[in-house]
Protein backbone atom coordinates (compact mmCIF):
# COMPACT_ATOMS: atom_id res chain seq x y z
CA UNK A 588 0.00 0.00 0.00
CA UNK A 589 1.52 3.33 -0.99
CA UNK A 590 1.01 6.58 0.89
CA UNK A 591 -1.61 7.90 -1.57
CA UNK A 592 -3.70 4.74 -1.16
CA UNK A 593 -3.30 4.93 2.62
CA UNK A 594 -4.39 8.57 2.72
CA UNK A 595 -7.43 7.78 0.57
CA UNK A 596 -8.44 4.99 2.96
CA UNK A 597 -7.98 7.27 6.01
CA UNK A 598 -10.00 9.95 4.29
CA UNK A 599 -12.86 7.51 3.61
CA UNK A 600 -12.72 6.30 7.23
CA UNK A 601 -12.98 9.91 8.45
CA UNK A 602 -15.82 10.82 6.12
CA UNK A 603 -17.82 7.59 6.14
CA UNK A 604 -17.12 6.20 9.62
CA UNK A 605 -15.78 2.93 8.18
CA UNK A 606 -13.65 1.74 5.30
CA UNK A 607 -13.38 -1.64 3.58
CA UNK A 608 -10.43 -2.66 1.42
CA UNK A 609 -8.80 -5.73 -0.06
CA UNK A 610 -5.56 -7.23 1.15
CA UNK A 611 -2.87 -7.33 -1.51
CA UNK A 612 -2.04 -10.88 -0.47
CA UNK A 613 -3.29 -13.15 2.28
CA UNK A 614 0.14 -13.19 3.94
CA UNK A 615 -0.05 -9.49 4.70
CA UNK A 616 0.24 -9.15 8.43
CA UNK A 617 -2.80 -7.51 9.97
CA UNK A 618 -0.67 -5.83 12.62
CA UNK A 619 1.54 -4.22 9.96
CA UNK A 620 -1.55 -2.80 8.24
CA UNK A 621 -3.17 -1.74 11.53
CA UNK A 622 -0.01 0.12 12.56
CA UNK A 623 -0.28 2.27 9.42
CA UNK A 624 -3.59 3.54 10.80
CA UNK A 625 -2.79 4.09 14.47
CA UNK A 626 -1.62 2.78 17.78
CA UNK A 627 -2.46 -0.89 18.37
CA UNK A 628 -4.12 -1.64 21.72
CA UNK A 629 -4.37 -5.18 23.14
CA UNK A 630 -7.75 -6.77 23.81
CA UNK A 631 -8.93 -7.71 27.30
CA UNK A 632 -7.05 -11.03 27.10
CA UNK A 633 -3.81 -9.26 26.16
CA UNK A 634 -3.79 -10.42 22.51
CA UNK A 635 -2.99 -7.89 19.78
CA UNK A 636 -4.79 -9.98 17.15
CA UNK A 637 -7.96 -11.24 18.81
CA UNK A 638 -9.70 -14.33 17.44
CA UNK A 639 -13.49 -14.16 17.56
CA UNK A 640 -15.07 -17.58 17.24
CA UNK A 641 -18.74 -18.31 16.67
CA UNK A 642 -19.74 -20.54 19.56
CA UNK A 643 -22.63 -22.50 20.98
CA UNK A 644 -24.61 -20.65 23.65
CA UNK A 645 -23.00 -21.10 27.10
CA UNK A 646 -19.51 -21.66 25.64
CA UNK A 647 -16.63 -19.21 25.67
CA UNK A 648 -16.01 -16.57 28.26
CA UNK A 649 -18.83 -15.44 30.54
CA UNK A 650 -19.95 -11.99 29.41
CA UNK A 651 -19.00 -12.54 25.74
CA UNK A 652 -21.91 -12.26 23.31
CA UNK A 653 -21.57 -15.91 22.21
CA UNK A 654 -22.03 -17.01 25.81
CA UNK A 655 -25.48 -15.38 25.87
CA UNK A 656 -26.74 -15.66 22.29
CA UNK A 657 -24.68 -18.49 20.76
CA UNK A 658 -25.07 -18.53 16.97
CA UNK A 659 -27.97 -16.04 16.95
CA UNK A 660 -27.52 -12.44 15.85
CA UNK A 661 -25.46 -10.37 18.30
CA UNK A 662 -27.14 -7.37 19.91
CA UNK A 663 -26.13 -3.98 18.45
CA UNK A 664 -23.18 -2.53 20.31
CA UNK A 665 -20.05 -0.46 20.59
CA UNK A 666 -16.97 -2.62 21.20
CA UNK A 667 -15.54 -2.28 24.74
CA UNK A 668 -18.65 -0.30 25.78
CA UNK A 669 -17.73 -1.30 29.34
CA UNK A 670 -14.51 0.78 29.17
CA UNK A 671 -14.88 4.40 30.34
CA UNK A 672 -13.68 5.52 26.92
CA UNK A 673 -14.24 2.71 24.42
CA UNK A 674 -11.56 1.82 21.87
CA UNK A 675 -11.67 4.24 18.94
CA UNK A 676 -11.21 1.94 15.92
CA UNK A 677 -11.68 -1.77 15.18
CA UNK A 678 -9.94 -3.55 12.38
CA UNK A 679 -11.77 -6.73 11.36
CA UNK A 680 -10.80 -9.45 8.89
CA UNK A 681 -11.83 -12.97 8.03
CA UNK A 682 -9.41 -15.40 6.41
CA UNK A 683 -12.27 -17.27 4.79
CA UNK A 684 -15.39 -16.04 2.99
CA UNK A 685 -18.42 -16.15 5.31
CA UNK A 686 -22.18 -15.75 4.76
CA UNK A 687 -22.33 -14.18 8.23
CA UNK A 688 -21.79 -10.46 7.70
CA UNK A 689 -21.02 -7.68 10.16
CA UNK A 690 -23.80 -5.07 10.25
CA UNK A 691 -22.96 -1.40 10.69
CA UNK A 692 -24.80 1.89 10.88
CA UNK A 693 -23.39 5.33 11.60
CA UNK A 694 -24.76 7.49 14.40
CA UNK A 695 -24.92 10.30 11.81
CA UNK A 696 -27.41 8.22 9.88
CA UNK A 697 -29.39 7.30 13.02
CA UNK A 698 -29.43 10.92 14.02
CA UNK A 699 -30.84 11.95 10.61
CA UNK A 700 -33.62 9.37 10.98
CA UNK A 701 -34.40 9.96 14.66
CA UNK A 702 -35.40 13.55 15.21
CA UNK A 703 -34.62 13.60 18.96
CA UNK A 704 -31.46 11.47 18.78
CA UNK A 705 -29.11 14.06 20.27
CA UNK A 706 -31.69 15.40 22.76
CA UNK A 707 -32.37 11.88 24.07
CA UNK A 708 -28.67 10.87 24.06
CA UNK A 709 -27.81 13.88 26.19
CA UNK A 710 -30.43 12.89 28.77
CA UNK A 711 -30.35 9.07 28.58
CA UNK A 712 -28.94 7.22 31.59
CA UNK A 713 -27.98 3.54 31.51
CA UNK A 714 -26.67 1.10 34.05
CA UNK A 715 -23.68 -0.98 33.04
CA UNK A 716 -25.03 -4.42 33.87
CA UNK A 717 -21.87 -6.42 34.55
CA UNK A 718 -21.48 -8.02 37.99
CA UNK A 719 -18.75 -6.19 39.90
CA UNK A 720 -18.72 -3.26 37.46
CA UNK A 721 -22.26 -1.92 37.93
CA UNK A 722 -22.42 1.84 37.50
CA UNK A 723 -24.55 4.43 35.74
CA UNK A 724 -23.35 6.09 32.55
CA UNK A 725 -24.43 8.25 29.67
CA UNK A 726 -23.93 7.28 26.00
CA UNK A 727 -22.07 10.39 24.86
CA UNK A 728 -18.28 10.43 24.45
CA UNK A 729 -16.79 13.94 24.39
CA UNK A 730 -13.12 14.04 23.49
CA UNK A 731 -10.94 16.64 21.84
CA UNK A 732 -13.83 18.63 20.45
CA UNK A 733 -15.66 15.69 18.93
CA UNK A 734 -18.82 13.93 20.00
CA UNK A 735 -19.03 10.15 19.78
CA UNK A 736 -21.52 7.64 21.16
CA UNK A 737 -21.40 4.34 23.00
CA UNK A 738 -24.28 1.89 23.25
CA UNK A 739 -24.65 -1.78 24.01
CA UNK A 740 -28.07 -3.41 23.85
CA UNK A 741 -26.76 -6.33 25.89
CA UNK A 742 -25.02 -4.75 28.88
CA UNK A 743 -26.51 -1.22 29.02
CA UNK A 744 -29.83 -1.36 30.87
CA UNK A 745 -31.96 1.79 30.42
CA UNK A 746 -32.45 3.60 33.73
CA UNK A 747 -34.68 6.53 32.70
CA UNK A 748 -37.46 7.12 30.14
CA UNK A 749 -35.11 8.91 27.73
CA UNK A 750 -32.88 5.81 27.54
CA UNK A 751 -35.92 3.52 27.05
CA UNK A 752 -37.29 5.75 24.29
CA UNK A 753 -33.89 6.03 22.61
CA UNK A 754 -33.42 2.24 22.61
CA UNK A 755 -36.89 1.78 21.11
CA UNK A 756 -36.28 4.31 18.32
CA UNK A 757 -32.79 3.02 17.55
CA UNK A 758 -33.91 -0.63 17.33
CA UNK A 759 -36.76 0.37 15.04
CA UNK A 760 -34.28 2.18 12.75
CA UNK A 761 -31.63 -0.56 12.89
CA UNK A 762 -34.20 -3.11 11.74
CA UNK A 763 -35.05 -0.92 8.77
CA UNK A 764 -31.57 -0.22 7.48
CA UNK A 765 -27.90 -1.03 8.00
CA UNK A 766 -24.80 -1.63 5.94
CA UNK A 767 -23.68 -5.27 5.52
CA UNK A 768 -19.91 -5.73 5.65
CA UNK A 769 -19.54 -8.99 3.76
CA UNK A 770 -16.47 -11.15 4.46
CA UNK A 771 -14.92 -12.29 1.20
CA UNK A 772 -11.75 -13.81 2.62
CA UNK A 773 -9.42 -11.14 1.32
CA UNK A 774 -10.89 -7.95 2.73
CA UNK A 775 -10.42 -5.88 5.85
CA UNK A 776 -12.73 -3.35 7.50
CA UNK A 777 -11.77 -0.55 9.83
CA UNK A 778 -14.68 0.85 11.80
CA UNK A 779 -14.79 4.06 13.84
CA UNK A 780 -16.20 2.58 17.04
CA UNK A 781 -17.34 5.99 18.34
CA UNK A 782 -19.28 6.86 15.21
CA UNK A 783 -20.67 3.49 14.12
CA UNK A 784 -22.78 0.91 15.97
CA UNK A 785 -22.36 -2.68 14.80
CA UNK A 786 -23.68 -6.22 15.20
CA UNK A 787 -22.99 -9.71 13.86
CA UNK A 788 -25.59 -11.46 11.73
CA UNK A 789 -26.63 -14.89 12.93
CA UNK A 790 -23.95 -17.53 12.33
CA UNK A 791 -26.19 -20.59 11.89
CA UNK A 792 -24.87 -21.02 8.33
CA UNK A 793 -21.23 -20.61 9.31
CA UNK A 794 -20.66 -22.12 12.71
CA UNK A 795 -16.92 -22.23 12.05
CA UNK A 796 -16.72 -18.48 11.50
CA UNK A 797 -13.52 -16.90 12.83
CA UNK A 798 -13.08 -13.16 12.69
CA UNK A 799 -9.82 -11.48 13.58
CA UNK A 800 -9.93 -8.16 15.40
CA UNK A 801 -7.30 -5.54 16.16
CA UNK A 802 -8.03 -2.53 18.38
CA UNK A 803 -6.56 0.77 17.23
CA UNK A 804 -6.47 4.15 18.97
CA UNK A 805 -5.93 7.55 17.38
CA UNK A 806 -5.03 7.63 13.68
CA UNK A 807 -1.37 8.33 12.93
Ligand SMILES: [Fe+2]
Nearest residue numbers: 664665666785
Ligand atom coordinates in the same frame (compact mmCIF):
# COMPACT_ATOMS: atom_id res chain seq x y z
FE1 LIG B 1 -18.26 -6.02 18.17
